[in-house]
Amino acid sequence: MKYSLLILFILSAQITYSQNDWRVYNDQDSLIENVNSTIENDILFDSEGSVIIYADPRIDSLLSLVAENPPEIKGYRVEIFFGSRKDAEKVKSEFLKNFNQYPIYIIWQQPNFKVHVGNFITKLQAEKAQQEIKHSYPNSYIVITEIKTTD
Numbered sequence: 001m002k003y004s005l006l007i008l009f010i011l012s013a014q015i016t017y018s019q020n021d022w023r024v025y026n027d028q029d030s031l032i033e034n035v036n037s038t039i040e041n042d043i044l045f046d047s048e049g050s051v052i053i054y055a056d057p058r059i060d061s062l063l064s065l066v067a068e069n070p071p072e073i074k075g076y077r078v079e080i081f082f083g084s085r086k087d088a089e090k091v092k093s094e095f096l097k098n099f100n101q102y103p104i105y106i107i108w109q110q111p112n113f114k115v116h117v118g119n120f121i122t123k124l125q126a127e128k129a130q131q132e133i134k135h136s137y138p139n140s141y142i143v144i145t146e147i148k149t150t151d
Contacts, residue, residue, distance in 0.1 A: 070149045072146040072147060072148055073121070073147060074145075074146065074147075075119060075144075075145065075147030076123055076125070076126035076142055076143065076147070077105070077119065077120065077145050077147065078118055078133065078140050078142055079116050079143045080095065080137040080139075080140045082109075082113065083112055084112075087113075088106050088114070088115050091115050092106060092115055095137075099117070099132070099133055099136075102117045102129060103118060103119055104117050116145065117133065120147065121147070123142065126142045130142060
């Protein structure tokens with residue numbers, strides 16, 4: 001009996017305390033309402049049905065920065081040559097005469113220079129390009145590397 005009265009007293013005290021607790025959720029303090037009201041204040045609807053969005057000008061500068069320096073992702077290229085720098089430059093100029101649709105890169109990896117072709121996201125794309133250039137560069141092969149993304 002004593003224990004049940006003690007438990008009843010503790011529960012009633014807890015209920016009374018929780019009703020006045022400042023940490024209890026209040027609809028007026030909702031972050032969601034504050035965010036929505038900010039969004040509603042930043043978007044202007046006119047009578048013609050178009051929408052005007054007022055945005056921070058720093059967003060445009062960030063977008064231009066990303067456009068100037070595209071991120072690199074894991075992708076594929078076709079390696080057509082490795083050897084000396086002089087020979088790599090010669091292979092690059094010959095390649096550009098015949099296949100100018102692919103970007104070409106000279107990469108130095110000690111002690112050789114390598115000539116890589118293309119920026120392919122999938123291996124299938126790299127295999128297709130390799131088949132196109134296989135007759136001119138029979139020792140070409142596909143390598144996994146970091147590629148530059150483009151629009």
